[in-house]
Amino acid sequence: MLTRWLILAVLILACILVPFALFEDPVTRWATAFLAQPHAPWILGCAIAALLAADVLLPVPSSVISIGAGALLGFSGGLAASTAGMTLGCIVGYWLGLRGARRPAERLLGSGEMAKLERAHTLFGEWIVLILRPIPVLAEASVVFAGMGNMRFPRFLAMTSLANLLISAGYAWMGAFVESSRQ
Numbered sequence: 001m002l003t004r005w006l007i008l009a010v011l012i013l014a015c016i017l018v019p020f021a022l023f024e025d026p027v028t029r030w031a032t033a034f035l036a037q038p039h040a041p042w043i044l045g046c047a048i049a050a051l052l053a054a055d056v057l058l059p060v061p062s063s064v065i066s067i068g069a070g071a072l073l074g075f076s077g078g079l080a081a082s083t084a085g086m087t088l089g090c091i092v093g094y095w096l097g098l099r100g101a102r103r104p105a106e107r108l109l110g111s112g113e114m115a116k117l118e119r120a121h122t123l124f125g126e127w128i129v130l131i132l133r134p135i136p137v138l139a140e141a142s143v144v145f146a147g148m149g150n151m152r153f154p155r156f157l158a159m160t161s162l163a164n165l166l167i168s169a170g171y172a173w174m175g176a177f178v179e180s181s182r183q
Contacts, residue, residue, distance in 0.1 A: 004109050009141075012101065016056075016140045024059040031060065035068050044072050045081040052085025056093040056140045062086070066168055070175025078172035079165075086164035087157075090129075090143045094156055097147020105148050114148075121149035126159040133163035 031051055035044070048069045055062045066086075070078030106114045121128075125146055132142040146156050 005113070008105055008108055012141050012144055013137065016137055019057065020059040024061075027059050028061050028064075031065060035065075035072065041073055041077060045069075045077060048073075048078075048081040049085035049088065052082060053088035053092060055086070056089045056096070056143065062136075063171060066171035067175040067178075069168075070172035070177075071179040072175070073172075074179075075172050075176040078175055079168050082168035082172055083161070083164050086133075086168060087161050089140075090160040090164065091157070093140055093143030094147040094151075094153070097144035098150065099147075101144060102148045102150070117145070117149040121146060121151040125149060125151040126155050129156060130159045130163045133160065134167050 034047060039047070048065055051060050051065050052062055054060055066078070066082040068078075069082045072078070073081060102114075109117075129142050129146055129151075132138045143156075143160065
């Protein structure tokens with residue numbers, strides 16, 4: 001059974017890492033060029049949130065985007081855009097795990113192993129998603145596994161939102177601080 005879990009983990013990590021290998025440079029260049037142009041703050045905020053929401057599927061340099069959010073929108077605006085985008089990305093990842101990966105995983109692992117995954121998310125799921133949020137790749141994998149493990153959505157949303165708020169606060173502060181020190 002360990003081999004099947006390993007196969008599942010490798011498949012999920014491949015779904016996260018392959019787009020990085022294929023699209024990291026073009027996405028980073030586009031995001032950098034877009035953010036370097038003058039835009040209305042609400043357009044920047046929406047673009048930043050959309051980029052961060054897509055991070056679960058695309059190779060978005062989320063730390064750079066979140067720091068840029070603080071520099072371009074100030075602490076409060078950067079915090080709001082970054083937190084909203086990261087939280088939307090978590091919801092997308094959860095939904096992909098619940099609706100897209102759950103059935104194939106159950107076929108691979110069997111219903112008994114899926115029941116173990118659900119029990120693990122009942123006992124430790126909120127701490128897993130909270131602790132892994134700042135770690136690239138594992139952050140995305142943890143939200144997909146939370147959906148696959150049928151973690152209760154309100155708990156999932158509360159813990160990922162809290163983690164995203166804390167992470168975004170640090171990044172937005174860095175961006176706002178750097179921008180204010182340049183002036």
